[in-house]
Amino acid sequence: MKRTGFLWMLLCGVLACYHAGAQQSVRITQQWEFLRSDLGGIWEAVRPAAEGSPESVPLWTTITLPHCFNARDAAEPSENYYQGPGWYRTLLDIKNPYQQGRTLLHFEGAGQKTTVYVYTTKITTHTGGYDEWTADITDAVQAFLKSPEAKRFKGKVPVSVRCDNSRDLEMIPSSMSDFNVYGGLYRYVNLVYAPLLSFYNIQLQAVTDAAGKNGALAVSASFRNPAQVTTATLELRLLDPKQQVIKEIRQDIQIRSGEQHLTDISIKKPALWSPEMPQLYTVQARLTSSAGVAEWSDHTGFRHFEFVEHGPFLLNGKRLLLQGTHRHEDHAAVAAAMTEDMIRREMTLIKNMGANFIRLGHYQQSRIVLQLCDSLGILVWEEIPWCRGGLGGETYRQQARNMLTSMISQHRNHPAVILWGLGNENDWPGDFPEFDKQQIRTFMSELNTMAHQQDSTRKTTIRRCDFCKDIVDVYSPSIWAGWYRGRYTEYKQESINEIAKVPHFFHAEWGADSHQGRFAEAPEQFIRQVATGKGADERSGDFALTGGNARASKDGDWSESYAVNLVDWHLKEQETMPQLTGSAYWVFKDFSTPLRPENPVPYVNQKGIVARDLTPKEIYYVFQSYWLKTPVAHIYGHNWPVRWGSAGEAKEIRVYSNCPEAELFVNGKSQGVKKRNSQDFPAAGLRWQASLNEGANHIRVVARNGKQTVTDELTWQYQTASWSAPRKLLLTLDTSWHEAGTLRILVKAVDEKGVLCLDAANRIEFSLAGDGRLLDNLGTAGGSRVVQLANGQASILVRPDRENPNSVVGAAGKGLETGTLMISHQ
Template identity: 50%
Template sequence: MTSLSRRQFLELATAAALLPPSLARAQTSSVHTLDSGWEFLRMPLAGPFEVWSNQPLAPWTPVTLPHCFNDYDGCDPDVPAYRGRGWYRITVPVANPHPNGRTLLHIEGAGQSSEVYLGPHLAGRHIGGYDEYVLDLTELLAQPGAMNKDGALLSILCDNSPDLDRMPSDLSDFTLYGGLYRSVHLVYVPSVSIEQLHVHVEAGKGAPASVKVEARLHNPTTATTALPLSLTIKDPKGKTVHTVSRSQMPWTGTETLTTFVLPNPRLWHPKTPALYTCTFTLGDSIQIQRFGIRFCEFQQDGPFLLNGERLLLQGTHRHEDHAGYAAATPAGILRKEMHMIRDMGANFIRLAHYQQQRLVLDLCDELGILVWEEVSWCRGGVGSEAFQHQGKEKLATMIDQHRNHPSIILWGLGNEDDWEGEYPSVDMVAIPAYLQQLQDIAHALDPSRKTVIRRCDFARTIPDVYSPSIWAGWYGGRFVDYESSLDKQRPRVKHLLHAEWGADNHAGRHAEDPYKTITVIKEGDTAERGLAYMAQGGEARVSRDGDWSESYACDLFDWHLKTQHSLPWLTGALQWCFKDFTTPLRPENPVPRINQKGIVERDLTPKEGYYVFQSYLAEKPMAHIYGHTWPVRWGRPNEPRTVKVYSNCPVAELFLNGKSLGIRKRDIQNFPAAGLRWDTPFLAGENHLKVVATTATHERVEDEIAFIYQTEPWGTPARLTLEVMERSPTRVTLEAKLLDASGILCLEARNRIRYTLSGEGKLIDNLGTATGSRVVELTNGRSRISIIPAKTQSTAAVSAEGLPTAFCLI
């Protein structure tokens, strides 16, 4: 037996002490998900007495869970999102079927701090909006006032008020949502139940796999009666490969249940995400956990190896955010999002910047998406002692709750903890010291995985893997500087992994020449420095001076991807971010309070960039002509214009108005579009493009678009128009256009406009999309928004500074 050094012993003891009790609920038939029957009130109350008062201070609203109380105002263009208290209440029948059993409340996530009450009694407090927690309600249920004739009087206070002592920091570039935005469950367990189950795996190439299963118990009454114990391991095909059966006394702490060897394990890999199942029964308590068998290696100054073979890590990031729901994304939409990420070809994702819900990790396991999961130390300095303790606790909790997931390969220790204005300061001694403590905790709790942090240069050697700030062609330099930036950073750390690169792009905005406003950008430094994310001040940079078009963003994506595929030493890179998301720090963006670096909109509508990634990463044959959301192109008569096709097929043929423009061969080093581009004049007026791409096995994929080619030049924008484009009983879609004095559409107009509506209808706004915001910048001189019509007549209007307002009767 290997002896522990004093430091190792202290690390393990400290890490174990950080784990709160009852982190996982037993998976039994006695789990009741509380998704309906709730009422909500968004305002402060004096406490649970006012929650259940017969004279309420304001009307309560029926809601279902998950629910976020910033679902509408998270990206309101006029008023920042609500930061404060919201109360939830429900009456829950309680009937525990287990003699002397325990009644638990399992909350998967409540933002950002929460308090749980039974009648007037405090059941528990929790700080942090992203980790799961469990409260034992058993004793409180017997207290006076905890129940009425219909059941337990359960109320939960959620509070996302600013708080210097809570992670993530209020400087974070994303909305700190409030509410019960993940599921809540009432769980009945026997007097002794399973609290947590961990499966540890060691494997090697062509070698047997060693498996160890450990468990903790929930035994608050310290029962000592022996219980029947059984454990079954099944392989990915459902065949039983190991069993254990015995009687055992309850234990304290963590107990090893079994160790065994699998002689010919099926390895987990993005292409073959094989999952084993461990079922553990103790008395009447059952828990089921899936696990995978795989091994990985980050080579020094070199690539990443999975199961002994190089795998270029490529993918994206995600926030828990969606149009109309904010953090309370329904499971069906979440599944669609994760499948879109996999269909894009991603094999890797960073879950930014906090622990995400169990369904996300389950889907990563099933779909074969490797994961960097991150603790919520984001732009917070070292803060107070309470702040530092919370970071340690959240890291320990995240590892304890998610370590069985084979998709996770990296524990993220933080993000951008050298940010200007951190609290109390950017302390270049205290921050590395705190980061070292997190590093020690992560290694003590899970020696099998490496740690990582993004952007804290003066502490870059502490975590096992480091991501520098490289934003070539956006916050600094040009995108052609990308490779030289990687080369510069590579020798500074042992293991370099590039997280966060990309460009904001306003969905539906395109450009015939996306470079004409950024010719003065200096080459060289590509880091995001100071407040470069802001739209004013500082040196020239594309983020400030560019057109924010999809055209430019696609070229930037294309260049980065071709570069990444040409570097045999590169570990991997992650584009920021898969989906547009809300942020309080960017009210001036084309869609206010939205970070628009997504390759899909906030409602999962793909932008053109999605198909650039597919052309490099996806295995399923695809072909996509750039410009599906570009209804009008422009130029002089007979002026050649470029048509780009993104495809993973080796050859493609393009047709214009039925006539072949020739065949092109794909070469990823032939920028842009890997050589699949054609320069051709268009007819004035209507045009039709069709591409036929062919795989090596002669499978054909096709795509086509139609558009107008405008040859009339436009003058100074003079007037707006507003008219109905589509109409149904439940929705009316309006389109605004900006014309010059001669009535010519101003196709490069980017004016900021505002929609208003008078009457009984309702604007469908605050969605955080280009067609779902009442304040928005034009895309090529036009914009759309929809309205829920009323039975009576309404009047819609669109206005812009310096222009007369246009009206439309609905």
């Protein structure tokens, strides 16, 4: 292929997308200061102050970006999380290499209302915490550098940013939503230098027929053009997944305002994108004009999908059962301020679980997430945060329109995206005196039309708003069999009933809360209280731990054991439903919420497949055993340190594996070989009855897939001593814990004879007297100052002070004798 003769920049996908048209872009992560309160005005952020003078207050804290106001208080057990203003400030060394080029600050997301200043000049404001936006600071920077004040800052430019997540009924998402509306610069901020004429955005629409014989790529663009340049030369290159150039185009174009069509490219037998082979094409663009040269690069992919009426989902002409989960941008100790490394680790865990689908709930998420979905092969439902509360006025509605436009414009190049979500649980009133279903229908119809006008290649969807289900292309009703309503054995029939009600069905949200580390020998004793035949839909108030009908969410034990059973049943049933498009388990990771203060970990929704710090729960391995292709084997109960029962009693031991057969060994003795049958519940038939010895027991499994073998092993303690009511708390130092700078404190609830109470679920509170600090407010079972016991046990991490290491850790609970432990860090 003949080259055009100019030097192309081979930009990596992440860097190239920081700002379309940027030739130089850098994340500004260091040398920021933060103040969690408001200022009297912008002057207080930049005024000179002598050290120790009254003007030195308030005190700012040095931080790095990304940063969230609510990194710790989102999971604080005794108070509401902070909702209000906060300020950030930094000094930038501006060196734009382009003659008359533009200097931009590109925000990948900031919550929730944001104002940008250069020195005391207000640059712009933005409303919305989840879409990307740009502040052009060029003119203000030039004016400041010419001012007398520039000398005081030694040539650097003071930039201040005010973020505000105050409650506001005329904003989405509603504060009634089951997640925190976070504040701060919790996604990356980039300093961008661009030529005077540059790409604002390039839209790539890649389509192919179901057989994959013919592909077509439509390219359109919009430009940043403050100088009103009228003509330019455009050069495009298309590279295949092997990075071979397969198409080059060079043409003169007229620059117009708004989005303009540039070219169409036809491709015979394109390499198709799929979860198994996520093959990506690269598009590179170069724009040459009197203003200089601008360059841009991004990825796209060719795939064809279809939701068959009352039938399955097809990808590239073949049935694909969508097997997915959901994601919130939330993480222990940082809340929404997840770094790229954290996001990458999370998305890799999701892929390694065997998932091929994800719903990004309930808002536009980080570009990094979408890029990883493209490269890992995870299909996407992404939605705007019109979530609960009802429908506000024109300001409210315009924000929803803006968010929908931004989400589609900014993420439509991603081949992973197949569904644009318009809302979630819009049948849930509360924010306004009036709840008008017809007004909600009218506005939902408007959003539906907008989405199809802006992107004709994707489908629209909502979850749980039955009076709007006929508006969108794909509908997800509420089916929570075995948790909020009914029993999990009703799941299949409830799903079949719902599939018949709409042309295109998907099942988003199912699952169970589980307190990590809590297990039960008989987790379903409560089940006889739960009525059957009454439906499986979640209704308002079902998330509460009091009142209403008998249900697992209120009356169950919240053990990992019950969650394992529920997930196991759902997954084996999904294999028997040829008309099922797919489902997504709610949710991949435990996350913070203001609505659940009484949960075992206060203010945390504990339905995660993994904990808030990404530590897998047992259900992670159940999903692997059904969804993953590579051989796996996992003995159920790694986090179950002590099992209990009578001496000589046969105990069930399960293995979750995708291998055809497995052999179990207990204390070195084979318990025989079992064959896997996905319909043999539980554990697909890989379960044994075996007696355990008092004390330590070594369990090992060897699973075989042809010539491949995988193994797993663990050690359980077995307790035969019975116990009475818990009377006191005993604290000990975990001598097996080896993490520099921290100590792990264990607490156990024992009865009057000192016997461990293995069913104790008391709420306890840790405290520390002396120097050092508890590592709490993490929203995890081992990182919360207030937490329910799991099988009579809990833990907390302590970071002792190196100068004054002696401290006393305490644990107290209602009706229990308080336990204490003196610690000394050596």
